[in-house]
Amino acid sequence: MAPISWHSVDLSLDECIKCNICTSHCPVSAVTDLFPGPKYVGPQAQRFREGDQAQTPDHSVDYCSGCRVCNEVCPTGVKIAELNARARAAIVAKKGLPLRNRLLGRNDLIAKAGSIAPALANLAMHNPFSRLMAEKVMRIARQAPLPRWSTSGTFGDWLKRTQAQRLKSDKKVVYFHGCATMYYEPFIGKAAVMVLEHNGYEVIVPEQNCCGLPLLSNGEFEAARGYHRGNVGKLAGFGRAGLPIVGTSTSCTLTLKEEAPELLDYHDAAADELKMATYDIFEWLRELHDAGELRTDFHPLPMKLPYHAPCQQRAHRIGKPALELMALIPGLEIAESHARCCGIAGTYGYKVEKYQIAMDVGAELFNFVAAQGEDVKYTACDSETCRWQLEHGVDLPSRHPIEILAAAYGLYDLERRDVIANGK
Amino acid sequence: MLDLLVIGAGLTGLTAALRAAEAGLRVKVIAKGMGALYWTTGAIDLLGYVGVEERAVTNPWARMAELDAGHPYRLLGEVRIRQALTWFQQCPAVQALGYASAGDDNMLTPSPAGAWRPTYLAPAGQRAGAADDHRPMVIVGLQGMRDFYPHLIARNLNAQGQAARAAMTPWSVLSEQRDRNNTQLAEAVDDPRTQQRLLDALKLVVKTGERIGLPAILGRHAHPQALMRLQRELQTDIFEIPTLPPSTPGIRLATALRHALEAHGVRVEIGMEAIGFHAEDGVVQWVETATSARPLKHRARTFLLATGGVLGGGFFSDHTGRFWETVFDLPLTTPQDRKRWFRPRFLDPQGQPAFRGGVAVNDALQPIDAAGNVVYTNLWAAGGLLAHMDPILERSLEGVAIATGVAAVEMIRQESPLPVA
CATH class of the missing domain: 3.40.50 (Rossmann fold)
Structure with missing residues (x-):
């Protein structure tokens, strides 16, 4: 029986009119000959993947970064990025996967392991010798912007510690923090909780899995299915009960909503309940604002802020709600980036053979930030890996828009990345 | 609330949005993809061929009266077309590209196959x-x-x-x-x-x-x-x-218009496929676009449909022979019998009926049904989806886009005056 997505993904190649708009916008093929472009690797090569063709032109599909710019610009709706992801998964299923990609796909386990002794883990990971070894042995680029473990405890630790201070309310919202917030950047979660509570919502943080995106983008579909099954089991009930599930990682929320169900053909009532209950946090806050229920008691934040909506945010097709809401903050002058991609694309830019490609892709964004002048103190971007890449590329601290919003409410210190004490 | 939501980011949608922004309307553009300008020559064709005549038209203005009575040029009349083209040519956004005509006549420039192709406004580079x-x-x-x-x-x-x-x-x-x-x-x-x-x-x-x-x-x-x-x-x-697509002169024009829109504070949001709408008492309330989960509502006082023809995505058809307009399912003049879509010869000089069909509008550019009644009181349509023309055969695609897009905005301004601030 043909799976449901047979139409939505595989057959979408028939919508291709060979106009080459995708190739014109592909940030990867613009900087390297190793990737011939989305049209060739996507809808064109797909015709050779039908049935049991002996020869497929698939080796280059591994150089697709999965940024999804091709989908965004396609005028006819070909799901090019998904075609490529499935082609990669087919290769992985046949030929197996290097240990490096297995590890990068399981960032959640590494993150959790490191958080047991974060200072030690940082020392072990962030020194020139171990980075050199990681490059030689694991082929993880030694310059690539790996995150640091939080040394002030995980997001979960903070929640436990501040349990008594957390708001109780009839209005409730569920928070999907993702692995990066849990282990590396608990301050993103704190900012989200402060903003949601400031608007009168009790924040429920249930047990949750990694969304599985790193596995999906490294082609390990079966492992990703297990992760998604876990999240459906743990979270769909909240959707059924009518509670919104908001996330600060645009790639995690995209995976819960669309990527996992579509790529894995994971369609059942519970998965659908999870999909329909999940929001990017700014998507949800914008609905609150449209209903006249968002508090706008913002303190002025007089500064210029270059904002880059990451690829995975744009793939939600919800416009740029973070931009719209940050525009309500007095004194904040936002410069909107139209750069296609920062280059990192999840785990792509960490791989030694792709590091330079990722930096060359990112140059468009780095140059945009540099052109905004000397007095820029921060950049803003919704996605964690993109912020790390941005900091690596332009040497300016980068913040999540939720941190900006929390700071404008007077609840958060943008410099120290921590809640302001009297803000509970 | 928005004064105007433009659906489509081709030449029609972008020029209409720019004209509206200049006139002080709050406007936003949504589109499924980057827009059809990426496929075009970057020149502004007005009217290159009339009927089955093989010779290119020398003076397009002199030949417009021979077009179908329902043709957008006939509905608008020469004055409104000239106003729109003059506005385009003088528009600061496209000054750097140096669009000019050869008086009232078409000029002939080489096509990618080495044929002489008639166009009206050519950029300095051509x-x-x-x-x-x-x-x-x-x-x-x-x-x-x-x-x-x-x-x-x-x-x-x-x-x-x-x-x-x-x-x-x-x-x-x-x-x-x-x-x-x-x-x-x-x-x-x-x-x-x-x-x-x-x-x-x-x-x-x-x-x-x-x-x-x-x-x-x-x-x-x-x-x-x-x-x-x-x-x-x-x-x-x-x-x-011009080359085969992607066509750089078309991309330059699209980029220039987008920059001008951004300078006016107009958002052009792509990746937004319109999948539905809601109307009450003949008034469109909102248009819905597909997202990664729930449909997103776009509310506005008025709506301009500029989604293009078959290639642009304004129409769709299926194997049963249904042929429909993709956003509002508007009445179409296209033959409903699929056997009548195409003539036996691929390059028939009369063109193909499927491409002549489209959304019929009144002279205010509002979509009408077969009886001539306006379908939705706050909906206008412009560009490649209009009926009674064959823009590829006529070489009139860009002229129709600019003329009808700008004229529609003028009508929207009159019909729906801005509230006094």
Whole structure:
């Protein structure tokens, strides 16, 4: 029986009119000959993947970064990025996967392991010798912007510690923090909780899995299915009960909503309940604002802020709600980036053979930030890996828009990345 | 609330949005993808052919009366069309591209196959290719470039009495990478060092007295500068010949319009496929677009449908023979029997009925049903989806886009005056 997505993904190649708009916008093929472009690797090569063709032109599909710019610009709706992801998964299923990609796909386990002794883990990971070894042995680029473990405890630790201070309310919202917030950047979660509570919502943080995106983008579909099954089991009930599930990682929320169900053909009532209950946090806050229920008691934040909506945010097709809401903050002058991609694309830019490609892709964004002048103190971007890449590329601290919003409410210190004490 | 939601980011949608923003309307553009300008020559065709006549039209204004009574040009009349084209030409957004006409007449410039194609407003980069200039041409290509064929162009031009010869330069003049498309080559030419290599290469092949035809890759962002520099240092005129898509002259026009919209604070949101709408008592309340989960509602006081024809995505059809307008399912003049969509001959001089059909509008550019009644009181339509024309056959695509897009905005301003602030 043909799976449901047979139409939505595989057959979408028939919508291709060979106009080459995708190739014109592909940030990867613009900087390297190793990737011939989305049209060739996507809808064109797909015709050779039908049935049991002996020869497929698939080796280059591994150089697709999965940024999804091709989908965004396609005028006819070909799901090019998904075609490529499935082609990669087919290769992985046949030929197996290097240990490096297995590890990068399981960032959640590494993150959790490191958080047991974060200072030690940082020392072990962030020194020139171990980075050199990681490059030689694991082929993880030694310059690539790996995150640091939080040394002030995980997001979960903070929640436990501040349990008594957390708001109780009839209005409730569920928070999907993702692995990066849990282990590396608990301050993103704190900012989200402060903003949601400031608007009168009790924040429920249930047990949750990694969304599985790193596995999906490294082609390990079966492992990703297990992760998604876990999240459906743990979270769909909240959707059924009518509670919104908001996330600060645009790639995690995209995976819960669309990527996992579509790529894995994971369609059942519970998965659908999870999909329909999940929001990017700014998507949800914008609905609150449209209903006249968002508090706008913002303190002025007089500064210029270059904002880059990451690829995975744009793939939600919800416009740029973070931009719209940050525009309500007095004194904040936002410069909107139209750069296609920062280059990192999840785990792509960490791989030694792709590091330079990722930096060359990112140059468009780095140059945009540099052109905004000397007095820029921060950049803003919704996605964690993109912020790390941005900091690596332009040497300016980068913040999540939720941190900006929390700071404008007077609840958060943008410099120290921590809640302001009297803000509970 | 928005005053106007424009659906579609082709030439129609972008020019209409810009006109609306200039007039002080709060406007937003949503579109499924980047928009059809990426496929077009960048020139503004007004009316190139009438009926089955094989000869190109000399003066398009003089021939408009022969068009179908329901043709958008007939509905608008010459004055409104001229106003719109004048606005476009004088629009600061496109000044750098230097659009101009040859008086009231069409001009003929070489097509990618070496045919003379009639157009009305040509950008500065294409005008030196005009047929009424009697200097010989050298058409210069790049070895290994897939989408440009100088020998074919030169041979066909010669066959039509234009002295032309082909010459080739090495690929490495423009790029060290082997696999580059037109847009990427154009970006390479933005770099003054590439321009210098191109200059050196052209000096080797150009003979005194020749004008130079090149594939349309002379810069994506720095086109005016690149063109001026090459002409100055080679001391002759240079013209671009449009390539197969992606077409850089069309991309330049799209980029210029988008920059102008951004300067006006107008958002152009792409990746937004309109999948539904809601109307009450004949008034459209909102349009819905697909997202990664729930549909997103876009509310506005008025709506302009500018989604284009079959290619642009304004229409869709299925194997059962249904043929529909994709956002509002508006009444269409297209034959409902699929056997009547096409004539037996692919290149029939009368064109294909499927492409003549579309959304019928009144002279205010509001969609109407078969009885002539306005379908939704706050909905207008413009551009390639309109009925009673065949823009490809007529070579009228861009003229219709600008004329109807701008005229629709003028009607929207009159019908729905801005509340006094």
